[in-house]
Amino acid sequence: MGACSTRSTRLGNRLHTFKRPSILPGFWPAFGYTAIYLSLIVLVPLSAIFFKTATSSWEHIWTVVTSPQVVASYRLSFGASLAAGGVSVAVGFLVAWVLVRYEFPGKALVDALVDLPFALPTAVAGIALTSLYTENGWIGQYLAPLGIKVAFTPLGVIVALTFIGLPFVIRSVQPVLADADQELEEAASSLGATRWQIFTLVIFPLIRPALLTGFALAFARALGEYGSVIFIAGNLPMKTEITPLLIVTKLEQYDYAGATAIAAALLITSFILLLGINVLQRRTRKFLEPA
Amino acid sequence: MKRTLRIGWSLLTATAMFAANPSSIKLLNVSYDPTRELYQDINAAFAKQWKTKTGVDVQVSQSHGGSGKQARAVIDGLQADIVTLALSYDIDSIAEKARALPANWQSRLPNNSTPYTSTIVFLVRKGNPKHIKDWDDIVKPGVSVITPNPKSSGGARWAYLAAWGYALKKNNNDEAKAQDFVTRLYKNVPVLDSGARGSTTTFAQRGIGDVLLSWENEAYLALNELGKDKVEVVVPAISILAEPPVAVVDKYANKHGNGEVAKAYLEFLYTEEGQEIGAKNFYRPRLEKVAAKYAGRFPKLQLFTIDELFGGWQKTQKKHFDDGGVFDKIYTPGK
Amino acid sequence: MSTAALPLSAPTVRVVKRDPLPVQLGLTALALLAMGLFIVLPLVAVFVQAFAKGLEGYRSAVQSPETRSAIYLSLLTVGVAVPLNTVFGMAAAWAVTKFQFRGKNILVTLIDIPFGVSPVISGLIYVLVFGAQGWFGEWFSDHDIQIIFAVPGIILATTFVTFPFVARELISLMESQGTDEEEAALVLGASGWQMFWKITLPNIKWGLLYGVVLCTARALGEFGAVSVVSGHIRGETNTLPLHVEILYNEYNYSGAFAVASLLSVIAVISLALKKFLEHKTGLESQ
Numbered sequence: 026m027g028a029c030s031t032r033s034t035r036l037g038n039r040l041h042t043f044k045r046p047s048i049l050p051g052f053w054p055a056f057g058y059t060a061i062y063l064s065l066i067v068l069v070p071l072s073a074i075f076f077k078t079a080t081s082s083w084e085h086i087w088t089v090v091t092s093p094q095v096v097a098s099y100r101l102s103f104g105a106s107l108a109a110g111g112v113s114v115a116v117g118f119l120v121a122w123v124l125v126r127y128e129f130p131g132k133a134l135v136d137a138l139v140d141l142p143f144a145l146p147t148a149v150a151g152i153a154l155t156s157l158y159t160e161n162g163w164i165g166q167y168l169a170p171l172g173i174k175v176a177f178t179p180l181g182v183i184v185a186l187t188f189i190g191l192p193f194v195i196r197s198v199q200p201v202l203a204d205a206d207q208e209l210e211e212a213a214s215s216l217g218a219t220r221w222q223i224f225t226l227v228i229f230p231l232i233r234p235a236l237l238t239g240f241a242l243a244f245a246r247a248l249g250e251y252g253s254v255i256f257i258a259g260n261l262p263m264k265t266e267i268t269p270l271l272i273v274t275k276l277e278q279y280d281y282a283g284a285t286a287i288a289a290a291l292l293i294t295s296f297i298l299l300l301g302i303n304v305l306q307r308r309t310r311k312f313l314e315p316a
Numbered sequence: 317m318k319r320t321l322r323i324g325w326s327l328l329t330a331t332a333m334f335a336a337n338p339s340s341i342k343l344l345n346v347s348y349d350p351t352r353e354l355y356q357d358i359n360a361a362f363a364k365q366w367k368t369k370t371g372v373d374v375q376v377s378q379s380h381g382g383s384g385k386q387a388r389a390v391i392d393g394l395q396a397d398i399v400t401l402a403l404s405y406d407i408d409s410i411a412e413k414a415r416a417l418p419a420n421w422q423s424r425l426p427n428n429s430t431p432y433t434s435t436i437v438f439l440v441r442k443g444n445p446k447h448i449k450d451w452d453d454i455v456k457p458g459v460s461v462i463t464p465n466p467k468s469s470g471g472a473r474w475a476y477l478a479a480w481g482y483a484l485k486k487n488n489n490d491e492a493k494a495q496d497f498v499t500r501l502y503k504n505v506p507v508l509d510s511g512a513r514g515s516t517t518t519f520a521q522r523g524i525g526d527v528l529l530s531w532e533n534e535a536y537l538a539l540n541e542l543g544k545d546k547v548e549v550v551v552p553a554i555s556i557l558a559e560p561p562v563a564v565v566d567k568y569a570n571k572h573g574n575g576e577v578a579k580a581y582l583e584f585l586y587t588e589e590g591q592e593i594g595a596k597n598f599y600r601p602r603l604e605k606v607a608a609k610y611a612g613r614f615p616k617l618q619l620f621t622i623d624e625l626f627g628g629w630q631k632t633q634k635k636h637f638d639d640g641g642v643f644d645k646i647y648t649p650g651k
Numbered sequence: 652m653s654t655a656a657l658p659l660s661a662p663t664v665r666v667v668k669r670d671p672l673p674v675q676l677g678l679t680a681l682a683l684l685a686m687g688l689f690i691v692l693p694l695v696a697v698f699v700q701a702f703a704k705g706l707e708g709y710r711s712a713v714q715s716p717e718t719r720s721a722i723y724l725s726l727l728t729v730g731v732a733v734p735l736n737t738v739f740g741m742a743a744a745w746a747v748t749k750f751q752f753r754g755k756n757i758l759v760t761l762i763d764i765p766f767g768v769s770p771v772i773s774g775l776i777y778v779l780v781f782g783a784q785g786w787f788g789e790w791f792s793d794h795d796i797q798i799i800f801a802v803p804g805i806i807l808a809t810t811f812v813t814f815p816f817v818a819r820e821l822i823s824l825m826e827s828q829g830t831d832e833e834e835a836a837l838v839l840g841a842s843g844w845q846m847f848w849k850i851t852l853p854n855i856k857w858g859l860l861y862g863v864v865l866c867t868a869r870a871l872g873e874f875g876a877v878s879v880v881s882g883h884i885r886g887e888t889n890t891l892p893l894h895v896e897i898l899y900n901e902y903n904y905s906g907a908f909a910v911a912s913l914l915s916v917i918a919v920i921s922l923a924l925k926k927f928l929e930h931k932t933g934l935e936s937q
Contacts, residue, residue, distance in 0.1 A: 038480055044752035050843035055746040059758070062739045066810055067764055073779035074772065092639070097905075116685045123682040127675050135683065137926045141690050145919035146872030146892040147770075149911040152899060153693035156700065157883065159522045163696065164688070177507045177524065188689055201740055220670070249769025252874035252892075258874075259507045260465065262647040269771040273510070276775065277384035277468045278640065279391065279409055285779070288772045295767035296760075303760055344884060352901060379884045380900075393783030395794065395801040414783060436867060482734045513900040541902045 402470020
């Protein structure tokens with residue numbers, strides 16, 4: 026504790042440009058431990074992906090990550106994640122709205138259940154969803170006569186990813202909606218705005234950043250999701266094969282370099298997304314702070 | 317701190333991997349998907365035999381999964397004493413990539429190290445509503461076929477080659493016609509699971525598909541599990557002789573001091589008792605005597621081998637299943 | 652800072668009944684329908700199929716030795732991974748929220764990384780590092796230490812997957828609390844540890860517990876990452892979710908769902924706990 030005070034002044038000065046002085050103790054132990062643990066558990070193992078990828082030539086990497094089958098899997102993974110994010114935003118916003126603004130019996134229960142997809146093991150979710158949506162499942166049997174097939178089609182992937190993504194949108198929007206200053210709405214109302222106008226001009230701009238955050242989180246999570254999707258996807262090359270499954274397939278063919286190349290592509294995308302989310306969230310905070 | 321951590325880890329490892337009891341031996345048999353039931357029976361019988369012979373208890377742990385996935389695990393350090401996989405290519409890979417057993421492993425046991433054989437048959441719905449009798453029936457439009465992904469499943473590779481071989485024989489070895497046949501076949505496949513078990517579940521439990529291309533043993537097992545009132549087995553007139561090989565993984569077996577018992581375990585598979593257990597689980601026995609006794613279980617059909625039609629696994633793998641191979645082309649648009 | 656966003660605290664509810672009743676009813680019905688279709692029905696399906704073979708079938712599936720060893724392994728994994736991540740979460744939150752330093756945003760983003768990494772990749776990285784063909788594979792093998800395809804690998808992969816949960820939860824909570832109370836304690840002559848035990852810990856205890864509950868729920872349920880490093884040795888390296896898959900693959904569907912229902916019960920309990928803690932955190936911060 027307080028180790029920095031004992032250092033020489035020169036080192037101290039340099040450290041002070043890194044860290045602003047504070048009377049609170051324990052920065053260096055806490056920071057040091059964080060940095061070491063983070064490196065050991067996350068950064069060093071993750072770097073293995075890039076080192077392994079780098080063992081093969083750029084040409085090979087490029088051929089792998091742009092081969093038709095892999096590109097088709099990006100299309101499905103990104104497309105389905107986007108669609109699932111979209112559905113999650115629509116449904117999640119509705120649920121958040123109802124949970125924040127209305128009273129109804131069993132509300133606390135519904136509120137608690139929102140997090141179920143987060144706590145339920147993904148494999149269990151996958152098996153359960155598949156059993157619901159196949160042609161003889163509880164839901165599937167009513168959709169089949171309408172010509173709608175869910176299980177083993179891209180639609181099934183979207184259903185699974187929506188299940189995974191929904192809590193993120195609801196939990197992002199809920200606090201913002203609850204904190205939204207209702208005086209603004211009252212003011213708008215007394216100025217003669219219709220409820221639709223209040224919604225589109227007052228409420229929606231307020232929660233837009235939160236919706237975006239929720240969407241980005243759901244999207245990032247969906248992109249990498251494996252356990253719940255493989256059961257319901259059908260896994261046909263070029264059609265219903267998600268990118269994480271391709272990584273596994275490559276591994277099983279002993280193609281480590283190919284697997285890590287695709288993994289690296291996926292990782293970089295996720296990292297950019299996470300950075301984006303953090304920027305978005307800073308914006309959300311700025312939006313809320315004056316209020 | 318570091319030291320205690322290391323000790324802690326090794327303790328964890330030790331308790332997990334080896335029960336350090338000299339009067340009992342622990343073997344790990346890493347196997348492919350449909351052999352769970354077979355090796356449950358074999359393990360019990362072998363343990364009994366080994367106990368009376370040497371007085372030592374043998375406990376055989378099992379690990380099952382797609383053949384390629386299991387081989388990959390052993391290459392990456394899963395310490396299997398024995399591997400019993402779906403095809404020799406996967407054990408070749410362990411020999412080549414991990415150098416865990418010699419390259420000539422296949423000549424160490426009789427019959428190319430395959431104590432039992434199998435083939436690919438059809439499992440159809442009760443009453444065979446789509447009238448599926450032979451290979452030509454499953455490529456017809458409107459017939460939905462379930463089979464796993466040949467890239468990850470050994471059984472699926474045998475099924476693919478069975479179809480290819482049938483088409484070759486029918487069309488005087490015309491490769492283009494064979495490819496066309498197999499392409500039509502995979503056009504009828506709505507789901508590609510990663511392993512044989514996944515496909516059986518899709519077919520049986522989910523009710524998807526009109527016909528399942530299945531290991532013979534897997535088909536009869538499903539018949540027993542699901543009931544004869546739900547599905548039936550159709551045997552085509554011609555199919556492939558599937559030879560799932562077994563081997564001791566010298567590197568790990570020797571490390572565990574299990575070399576001898578591991579070898580005995582595999583040899584047990586060739587004994588009359590071992591062969592009978594195999595036959596009861598619908599694996600075709602090698603031993604004439606046992607084969608004769610269980611002849612009623614195994615319908616006669618014309619069988620071709622991978623060596624005579626395809627020139628061995630290494631060549632076949634490269635041509636058909638590696639990236640950019642024929643199987644990938646089937647799924648490339650415009651074909 | 653980042654945070655805010657994992658399934659976090661439900662807000663304090665302020666009710667304004669302004670929409671006309673038919674709109675309220677309509678929207679509520681729609682929301683409930685959506686929740687029912689997407690979330691409740693899968694849960695119900697699990698339980699219905701779990702009891703498909705009656706109570707007896709359920710009991711035998713849940714009490715089999717292999718299920719028991721899976722439960723034991725899952726508990727062991729949680730017992731190591733969660734405390735590790737809890738200590739880390741506290742250290743990270745302390746450094747990040749109580750001090751100003753350069754590169755803080757990068758640090759926080761790095762902490763978030765495991766959240767955005769596909770479970771498959773989370774398992775793969777440890778294979779690349781500790782596998783027989785990996786960086787340290789030979790060294791560990793020479794010293795007879797088995798990491799992947801054994802318990803340590805399962806614990807590592809689980810630790811990776813649940814890495815950010817406690818940290819994220821604490822960072823958002825401690826950020827809102829500021830540093831005034833701690834500074835006051837120090838000025839009044841408290842030692843560093845006294846300050847931590849008497850001021851900081853009481854302030855964050857519910858938030859901390861909340862993070863631990865999230866972390867535990869996720870650790871128990873992880874499938875993809877663990878599946879890559881497990882080796883699937885029956886009765887030895889199968890966690891509960893992997894055991895579900897195995898039972899399912901053995902035509903033991905009701906058994907699979909029975910074990911799945913165990914996991915679902917744990918999930919529901921942790922949701923209830925979470926709700927309770929949310930309530931507590933809400934009260935604390937007011």
